[in-house]
Amino acid sequence: MSWVHNLYEYDYEKGTIRLKNKKCPRCGSIMAHHMVPVERWHCGKCGYTEFVTKKSSSKKRRKKKE
Numbered sequence: 363m364s365w366v367h368n369l370y371e372y373d374y375e376k377g378t379i380r381l382k383n384k385k386c387p388r389c390g391s392i393m394a395h396h397m398v399p400v401e402r403w404h405c406g407k408c409g410y411t412e413f414v415t416k417k418s419s420s421k422k423r424r425k426k427k428e
């Protein structure tokens with residue numbers, strides 16, 4: 363019940379990011395998207411985590427503790 367936040371749109375710094383379904387490469391379940399502390403996809407089923415690296419990021423991200 364803790365992964366109802368899987369699929370939705372929300373405003374990010376520059377605008378709206380549309381989150382799409384991402385399936386876990388390990389078990390095929392829908393993965394959850396997390397922004398804090400780093401952007402990543404996480405599978406709540408098997409625990410697989412995939413970190414997001416944006417190649418087109420023009421601005422630096424500052425480290426801050428959340």
Ligand SMILES: [Zn+2]
Nearest residue numbers: 386389405408
């Ligand atoms: Zn999985």
